[in-house]
Amino acid sequence: MTHLVAIGGSDAGITAALRARELDPSADVTVVVADEYPNFSICGIPYYFTGDVQPWQSLAHRTSADLEATGMQLRLNTFATDIDVDGRRLAVRTPSGAVDMIDYDELIVGTGALPSRAGIAGLDALTAADGVHVIHSMGDTFALDLDLAERQPESAIIVGAGYVGLEMAEAFIARGMRVTQIQRGGEVLSTLDPELGALVHAEIAAHGVEVVTDTTIGAIETTPTGLTVSGSRHGAPYTATADLVLVVVGVRPNTELLERAGARLGAGHAVVVDEHMRTGLPHVWSAGDGVVTHHRLLGVTYLPLGTTSHKQGRVAGENALGGDVRFAGSIGTQAVKVFDLVAARTGLRDHDAAAGGYEPVTTAASADDHKRYYPGAHSIAFRITGDTRDGRLLGAQLVGRYGTEVSKRVDTFATAIYAGLTVAQMSELDLSYTPPLGSPWDAVQVATQAWESAIRVAV
Ligand SMILES: Cc1cc2nc3c(=O)[nH]c(=O)nc-3n(C[C@H](O)[C@H](O)[C@H](O)COP(=O)(O)OP(=O)(O)OC[C@H]3O[C@@H](n4cnc5c(N)ncnc54)[C@H](O)[C@@H]3O)c2cc1C
Numbered sequence: 271m272t273h274l275v276a277i278g279g280s281d282a283g284i285t286a287a288l289r290a291r292e293l294d295p296s297a298d299v300t301v302v303v304a305d306e307y308p309n310f311s312i313c314g315i316p317y318y319f320t321g322d323v324q325p326w327q328s329l330a331h332r333t334s335a336d337l338e339a340t341g342m343q344l345r346l347n348t349f350a351t352d353i354d355v356d357g358r359r360l361a362v363r364t365p366s367g368a369v370d371m372i373d374y375d376e377l378i379v380g381t382g383a384l385p386s387r388a389g390i391a392g393l394d395a396l397t398a399a400d401g402v403h404v405i406h407s408m409g410d411t412f413a414l415d416l417d418l419a420e421r422q423p424e425s426a427i428i429v430g431a432g433y434v435g436l437e438m439a440e441a442f443i444a445r446g447m448r449v450t451q452i453q454r455g456g457e458v459l460s461t462l463d464p465e466l467g468a469l470v471h472a473e474i475a476a477h478g479v480e481v482v483t484d485t486t487i488g489a490i491e492t493t494p495t496g497l498t499v500s501g502s503r504h505g506a507p508y509t510a511t512a513d514l515v516l517v518v519v520g521v522r523p524n525t526e527l528l529e530r531a532g533a534r535l536g537a538g539h540a541v542v543v544d545e546h547m548r549t550g551l552p553h554v555w556s557a558g559d560g561v562v563t564h565h566r567l568l569g570v571t572y573l574p575l576g577t578t579s580h581k582q583g584r585v586a587g588e589n590a591l592g593g594d595v596r597f598a599g600s601i602g603t604q605a606v607k608v609f610d611l612v613a614a615r616t617g618l619r620d621h622d623a624a625a626g627g628y629e630p631v632t633t634a635a636s637a638d639d640h641k642r643y644y645p646g647a648h649s650i651a652f653r654i655t656g657d658t659r660d661g662r663l664l665g666a667q668l669v670g671r672y673g674t675e676v677s678k679r680v681d682t683f684a685t686a687i688y689a690g691l692t693v694a695q696m697s698e699l700d701l702s703y704t705p706p707l708g709s710p711w712d713a714v715q716v717a718t719q720a721w722e723s724a725i726r727v728a729v
Contacts, residue, residue, distance in 0.1 A: 272297050274590055275360055275372055277350045277527070278380030279303030280312065281576050282558025284337070285583030286378045286590070291340045294591050299342040300372065302362055306346045307408040308334060313576050315411050316434070319418075319441035326411065345372075353377065353531040355551050376553050376590035379528055379541075380583060383521035383559035383574055385410075390429070391489040393517060401497050401514045402490060405438065406521070414516075423513030424448060427499055429487050430518040431458035433606040436470065438516055439479050440609055450480045450510055452487055452499070454519075461604065462615055462667050463653050465634065469669045473611045482510070490515055521574055523560045537562045538572025545596040547586035555590050557582035566599035566688065567618055567664065568626045573602050603684040605677035612672050614680035617665030617687045620655055628657045630664055633724045637716035639674035641705035648674050652717035654693065658725060661692035663718070675707075682714050693718045 274290050274297055276283040287301045301308065309331045317323040334344055345362070351369070352361040360372045385404035387393050396402035398413035401423065405414065417423070426442045428435050431453035442449045451458070451474065457467035458474065458481060475481050485508050487501040493511060500509045523540040525533070533549045533556070536542040543549055543561045558579035565571045578600045585597045605614035623630035632655040638647045650670035656663050666683035670676040686696055696718035703710050711719070 272591055273375045274299045275374040276301045276378040276380060278382055279308030280382055281579035282583035283380030284309045285580045286380060286557060286587035287342045288340060289584045289587030290591055291342055293588060295341060297591060300345060301342055302345045302348050302350050304349045305409060308337060308344055310408050315405060316437035316441050318411060320444040350527055353527060355531050355554060358553060378586045378590055379556040380558045381524045381527055381560050384524045386520045386522045388519040390487055392491050396490060400492060403516045405518060425512040426514045426516060427452060427510055427512040428516045428518060429499065432520065435518040436606060436608045438518060439474055443477050443479060450482060450512060452482045452485050454486050456484055459613060462613055463619060466651060466653060466667050466669045469651060470608050470611060470613050473609050477609050521559060525560055528556060537570050540572045546589050547582055547597060555586040557586040564597055564599045566601050573600050575604060601684060601687050603680060605680060607672055610672050611669060612676040613669045614676050615667040616680050616684040618655055619665055623655055623664050628664055629659050630655050631658050631725060633721045635717040635720035637713035639670060639713055640707050641709055644705045650674050650676060650713050654717050654721040656693040656721050661694055663687055663691055663693045679714050693721050
């Protein structure tokens with residue numbers, strides 16, 4: 271009987287453990303989790319703060335009892351401190367503070383990522399008790415919740431306008447707070463081209479968010495009037511003050527345990543794994559936000575996402591039991607709802623593609639989500655990237671109103687990119703049509719046909 275130990279109670283660790291139990295019900299599976307919230311959907315945290323998801327317990331994908339019913343053992347509030355690779359033993363700090371050793375045959379490390387601090391001075395010294403927050407775990411969620419309840423802050427500065435920052439801006443606005451959102455780059459949601467980011471910018475501004483772009487925050491401090499962030503904007507000093515500061519500037523892989531055990535770091539300072547999720551250390555596998563990402567179009571990169579962590583965890587769980595499956599690779603498909611808009615992307619943007627050795631052209635188009643004569647039609651804005659050498663579809667970006675199926679339409683592109691289709695082949699897809707839901711040429715095909723036309727004109 272294999273004794274498999276997984277470290278981490280989030281997407282990667284739990285998926286690996288579930289897969290192992292599913293494939294071999296006799297496998298002895300133990301999951302070591304630093305806190306007491308295994309299998310919580312941290313992706314859902316912003317919706318707890320909007321009030322859409324209540325109580326916080328509903329964020330659990332599965333309860334501890336559900337997980338234990340699959341036959342795995344949970345060791346909660348237990349922190350893995352060291353891996354003895356040669357002895358195949360894991361040292362842990364138990365809830366009482368004692369050191370315990372857990373023997374394993376195979377070990378899967380899913381310690382994920384930690385919020386990035388972006389070198390902001392003062393951030394390490396200030397805590398939730400001071401009104402300064404990050405958001406990555408249920409612990410962070412409870413700390414923010416408590417602060418909101420106790421101090422009733424009226425204003426917030428959000429440093430960062432990536433997808434988590436935007437979701438949290440919506441949450442704070444829903445709670446009646448004044449929100450200033452500060453972004454280092456020239457436009458919000460920098461994972462999209464600025465032309466589409468501008469639509470998201472307009473949406474949050476229309477809902478009352480003060481958007482400050484081209485601004486780098488270098489320090490946070492408490493002042494008599496509140497929490498003051500300072501930095502530079504277009505080369506000039508910039509300061510802003512609010513009752514609460516939330517810093518959401520991305521994540522850094524949590525690699526300490528594996529690094530100490532001798533694992534190698536690669537892209538994004540994440541642990542190097544192969545497509546089988548092998549770390550190179552005997553009998554040690556890893557998956558999730560702590561490891562590099564194999565990208566189908568770019569090779570090895572770092573692209574931490576929940577969807578990817580699930581897939582990698584599943585591969586690690588199967589291979590740790592002697593399987594031979596590969597992580598097929600990410601193409602960075604992602605979607606975010608921002609107030610009444612949805613923004614999504616998959617594959618490569620022009621500059622990623624050029625850097626990856628492709629010869630891309632990107633074109634813009636807009637198309638109605640369904641026939642205009644049927645009530646409620648809205649236009650979706652697209653940007654399509656294809657390779658001019660062979661017409662291969664490389665990427666798509668979309669922004670449309672909530673309800674225009676932007677996220678499912680991006681999935682059509684994701685499927686096509688996975689299959690290696692050309693832009694022209696998108697028009698061959700037999701997509702559904704009925705006037706309230708689509709058009710004879712679906713919006714995605716209108717957008718890819720616009721790319722084809724632009725290429726013909728250019729040639
Ligand atoms: C607010 C928010 C919204 C998000 N929304 C989306 C989304 O919509 N779509 C999407 O695809 N992704 C989203 N993500 C990203 C997604 O949540 C992460 O990619 C995913 O959770 C990574 O899973 P993971 O298992 O690698 O690690 P993590 O979620 O980072 O979890 C790490 C786990 O390891 C445990 N741990 C760490 N160190 C130790 C140790 N030494 N000993 C024991 N246990 C340890 C932690 O307690 C935790 O259980 C979001 C993230 C956030 C924060």
